[in-house]
Amino acid sequence: MKDMRKVNNPHNDDKVIDACSIFGAMDVTGRRFSGNGVIKAITNMHDRSNGLGGGFAVYGLYPAYADSYAFHIMYLNDAAQNQTEAFLKENLHILYGEKVPTKPTAGIVNPPLFWRYFAEVGNHKLEDIPDDDYIVAKVMQINTTIDDVFVFSSGKNMGVFKGVGYPEQIAAYFCLEQYQGYLWTAHGRFPTNTPGWWGGAHPFSVLDWTVVHNGEISSYGINRRCLEQFGYQCTMQTDTEVVAYAVDLLVRKHGLPIELVAKILAPPFWSNISRQANGQKELLLTLRQVYGSLLLNGPFTFIIAHQGEMIGLTDRIRLRPLTVGEKGSMLYLSSEESAIRLVSPDLDRAWTPVGGEPVIGRLGKPLPSQRELVIAGVM
Amino acid sequence: MKMLVPPKFRVVRDATRCIGCQVCVNQCSFDAHYYDAEDVVVCSRDENCVACHRCATFCPTGALTITRNPLDYRENQNWHREDIEDIWRQAESGGMLLTGMGTDKGYPIYWDHLLLNASQVTNPSIDPLREPMELTTYLGRKPDKVKISPDSLKLETEMAPQVRIDVPVMFSAMSYGAVSLNVHKSLARAATEMGTLWNTGEGGLHPSLYKYGKNTIVQVASGRFGVQPSYLHAARVVEIKIGQGAKPGIGGHLPAEKVSAEVSMTRMIPRGTDALSPAPQHDIYSIEDLTQLIYALKEATNYTKPISVKIAAVHNSAAIASGMVRAGADIIVLDGLRGATGAAPKVIRDNVGIPIELALASVDTRLRQEGIRNQASLVISGGIRNSGDVTKAIALGADAVNIGTAALVALGCHVCQQCHTGKCAWGICTTDLSLTRRINPEIGARRLANLLRGWSLEIKDMLGGMGINAIESLRGNRLHLRGVGLTDTELEILGVRMAGS
Numbered sequence: 001m002k003d004m005r006k007v008n009n010p011h012n013d014d015k016v017i018d019a020c021s022i023f024g025a026m027d028v029t030g031r032r033f034s035g036n037g038v039i040k041a042i043t044n045m046h047d048r049s050n051g052l053g054g055g056f057a058v059y060g061l062y063p064a065y066a067d068s069y070a071f072h073i074m075y076l077n078d079a080a081q082n083q084t085e086a087f088l089k090e091n092l093h094i095l096y097g098e099k100v101p102t103k104p105t106a107g108i109v110n111p112p113l114f115w116r117y118f119a120e121v122g123n124h125k126l127e128d129i130p131d132d133d134y135i136v137a138k139v140m141q142i143n144t145t146i147d148d149v150f151v152f153s154s155g156k157n158m159g160v161f162k163g164v165g166y167p168e169q170i171a172a173y174f175c176l177e178q179y180q181g182y183l184w185t186a187h188g189r190f191p192t193n194t195p196g197w198w199g200g201a202h203p204f205s206v207l208d209w210t211v212v213h214n215g216e217i218s219s220y221g222i223n224r225r226c227l228e229q230f231g232y233q234c235t236m237q238t239d240t241e242v243v244a245y246a247v248d249l250l251v252r253k254h255g256l257p258i259e260l261v262a263k264i265l266a267p268p269f270w271s272n273i274s275r276q277a278n279g280q281k282e283l284l285l286t287l288r289q290v291y292g293s294l295l296l297n298g299p300f301t302f303i304i305a306h307q308g309e310m311i312g313l314t315d316r317i318r319l320r321p322l323t324v325g326e327k328g329s330m331l332y333l334s335s336e337e338s339a340i341r342l343v344s345p346d347l348d349r350a351w352t353p354v355g356g357e358p359v360i361g362r363l364g365k366p367l368p369s370q371r372e373l374v375i376a377g378v379m
Numbered sequence: 380m381k382m383l384v385p386p387k388f389r390v391v392r393d394a395t396r397c398i399g400c401q402v403c404v405n406q407c408s409f410d411a412h413y414y415d416a417e418d419v420v421v422c423s424r425d426e427n428c429v430a431c432h433r434c435a436t437f438c439p440t441g442a443l444t445i446t447r448n449p450l451d452y453r454e455n456q457n458w459h460r461e462d463i464e465d466i467w468r469q470a471e472s473g474g475m476l477l478t479g480m481g482t483d484k485g486y487p488i489y490w491d492h493l494l495l496n497a498s499q500v501t502n503p504s505i506d507p508l509r510e511p512m513e514l515t516t517y518l519g520r521k522p523d524k525v526k527i528s529p530d531s532l533k534l535e536t537e538m539a540p541q542v543r544i545d546v547p548v549m550f551s552a553m554s555y556g557a558v559s560l561n562v563h564k565s566l567a568r569a570a571t572e573m574g575t576l577w578n579t580g581e582g583g584l585h586p587s588l589y590k591y592g593k594n595t596i597v598q599v600a601s602g603r604f605g606v607q608p609s610y611l612h613a614a615r616v617v618e619i620k621i622g623q624g625a626k627p628g629i630g631g632h633l634p635a636e637k638v639s640a641e642v643s644m645t646r647m648i649p650r651g652t653d654a655l656s657p658a659p660q661h662d663i664y665s666i667e668d669l670t671q672l673i674y675a676l677k678e679a680t681n682y683t684k685p686i687s688v689k690i691a692a693v694h695n696s697a698a699i700a701s702g703m704v705r706a707g708a709d710i711i712v713l714d715g716l717r718g719a720t721g722a723a724p725k726v727i728r729d730n731v732g733i734p735i736e737l738a739l740a741s742v743d744t745r746l747r748q749e750g751i752r753n754q755a756s757l758v759i760s761g762g763i764r765n766s767g768d769v770t771k772a773i774a775l776g777a778d779a780v781n782i783g784t785a786a787l788v789a790l791g792c793h794v795c796q797q798c799h800t801g802k803c804a805w806g807i808c809t810t811d812l813s814l815t816r817r818i819n820p821e822i823g824a825r826r827l828a829n830l831l832r833g834w835s836l837e838i839k840d841m842l843g844g845m846g847i848n849a850i851e852s853l854r855g856n857r858l859h860l861r862g863v864g865l866t867d868t869e870l871e872i873l874g875v876r877m878a879g880s
Contacts, residue, residue: 019501216502218852218859219856220858221857221858222851222853222854225855225856228747229747255526256525256527257527269513270513270515279533279534283527283532283533283534286525289517289541290521290525292851293753295851297848297849298498298846298852299503317510317511317848
């Protein structure tokens with residue numbers, strides 16, 4: 001019999017299909033806040049998930065180790081841990097490592113081991129490549145060559161906590177109420193199979209990029225083949241994974257600003273492009289011609305986050321929900337408005353963004369005014 | 380000596396319906412009907428009938444039926460009627476057997492073993508009547524990435540020339556001489572109306588058609604017929620023809636009797652001479668020679684037009700295609716085993732090449748493995764029959780498809796395989812002016828445009844069903860295909876999973 005703890009896609013479907021609740025909260029001033037509100041909000045959307053996956057990403061998590069890569073790693077057995085730690089020692093300079101604190105929680109069954117490490121590249125790099133590329137390569141190597149281990153996240157000053165259970169159970173298990181961050185995203189999962197593998201829960205992460213996602217990407221087949229051409233190995237057979245890799249490719253490797261990345265993942269219709277002013281028209285046309293294989297088709301809402309930025313985006317005909325709430329310097333993104341109102345009843349503004357238009361919160365930048373949002377076409 | 384080959388068909392004339400009007404006599408270009416003035420009756424020569432159904436369609440009283448000649452040879456699992464009769468024909472003529480159209484042999488049609496997906500519950504299907512549904516496709520070389528200036532956010536990447544088509548279906552190369560000028564006019568007008576491209580084939584572009592240049596692909600083939608600066612400049616795309624699916628590895632021969640005054644002018648060859656296309660292009664004996672011709676054409680057109688290279692689908696297509704992309708081809712056209720022709724040796728048509736589905740899958744896979752799929756668009760042809768085939772081809776990895784036979788069928792072709800005789804009773808594959816008048820370019824253009832319109836609607840419905848609203852999300856998305864009745868090896872080459880898995 002298969003060990004269900006090791007299997008994300010037990011029936012080898014094309015991809016794991018799931019629907020979800022998603023929530024994000026960010027203080028654009030950089031003030032760190034506890035996870036209590038976020039946990040309360042995602043718990044309020046309990047019925048959008050079915051207990052088979054929940055997870056959180058937190059930014060501004062480890063100020064004491066802000067400049068080193070924080071690895072959150074799951075082990076299914078001691079052998080995996082020994083092998084991985086040897087690999088890490090060989091390839092990185094480890095500053096500190098510890099077991100992630102957890103507490104026994106009702107509903108959390110047969111959990112794997114969790115460790116976190118803070119590491120620097122040091123003098124381990126043999127090629128002249130950016131540190132980030134080196135880290136991505138090593139993470140891919142761990143995930144694909146060592147059995148029974150999975151790297152949840154590997155960015156700086158951030159971390160991913162996730163597993164099989166309702167999001168509130170995962171939060172309790174990892175004691176998330178004790179952590180602080182300036183940006184939190186959360187996810188409750190409703191998969192159509194019964195995955196037992198904790199790595200399959202959201203958020204998905206590569207470096208400090210995380211994605212929580214509600215939807216089914218019907219272009220998955222070609223998105224995946226396109227990313228494989230650029231050296232990404234899609235090992236998890238989930239469409240969320242391709243979102244994370246696509247964003248990493250476009251932003252980090254191709255140097256495109258997130259506003260334009262949104263125009264690649266959810267591009268305007270050809271007829272809209274033809275109506276743009278000169279300059280903008282050629283830009284959008286070229287992006288769509290070149291990156292057509294990365295267009296994400298089918299229903300989705302996702303919240304992408306990385307250091308200092310949180311982005312909400314829906315598919316271009318908005319087949320999945322997203323509500324934006326703002327209160328002072330706080331930006332909330334949620335599947336349901338009720339979840340935002342629960343933690344911040346007296347919002348300055350609450351609105352539903354236009355399909356395919358990104359809502360972006362940036363550290364140190366005030367939230368855009370209504371007028372700016374209307375001009376940008378988001379509102 | 381009497382011919383041993385018996386009539387293949389029998390013309391059955393219902394005497395109670397026939398009024399002796401002789402429409403059949405006038406319509407039949409194969410002399411299968413004649414009027415016996417002495418007995419005042421219309422009679423048949425069954426041995427001339429090719430089952431093109433021109434007479435049966437036009438008989439005003441419905442008096443005519445064409446049936447198979449019920450001539451049974453002694454049963455034999457090895458020696459079929461065709462084998463026996465082909466030998467008799469060659470014993471009588473001493474020549475190669477010629478034929479037209481694509482092969483009629485029963486090679487597997489993989490389209491019929493591939494099934495498309497649709498959304499249920501977890502993913503809403505999209506209704507093309509309510510939501511935008513995009514079929515627009517851009518053909519041409521794409522860079523690996525787009526460069527933006529970090530300060531001004533202005534576009535720094537300069538794109539190679541791109542050609543927009545509004546429906547991912549174009550018309551295959553069919554040369555003037557093989558088909559009539561009226562067919563070319565019909566194709567050119569329909570392509571213009573529907574925002575797609577038609578292809579001159581290797582016989583040049585008639586002066587009256589230069590005005591359709593924006594929707595025209597001009598071919599540069601081994602005979603170089605009609606190639607001149609204005610021909611290249613008129614076109615939207617220039618295509619180098621290396622091979623053709625119906626006759627891989629061999630050249631072409633337009634007999635002198637088809638080289639009329641107009642054909643002679645368009646092809647730039649003397650009237651009444653044979654137009655011979657050599658088997659290879661004699662300046663391309665190797666891949667680096669192809670680079671030279673590609674860049675010669677790019678120079679000649681000032682890098683304003685994509686250069687396409689067309690090959691027949693053969694055993695090493697994947698490696699050849701990879702070389703073509705590296706040689707600078709912006710568009711690759713693969714023409715499969717079932718592709719048609721105006722004339723080809725029967726033994727070549729029926730025995731050389733590979734099915735287009737397998738060639739397409741292996742070329743797309745190879746180009747992706749090598750990370751160069753974006754550098755050229757992939758167009759396929761050879762036996763596309765309906766919008767289902769088109770949709771499956773795109774899911775397998777094609778950017779667009781070409782249709783030749785399907786377009787001619789829209790004009791009235793009955794697939795009687797007599798293209799090589801020059802006697803086409805439907806006025807399509809002939810230069811006989813009394814026959815070419817049977818195609819009215821306005822009606823022809825309307826019928827072709829209607830076909831593309833109908834297919835577009837169907838493709839949009841299929842896309843919407845899959846939860847996709849832009850065709851680029853289907854291109855190469857083989858997860859939307861499943862195979863039935865295929866071996867593991869076939870599934871592996873197609874990159875498709877078994878239905879139910």
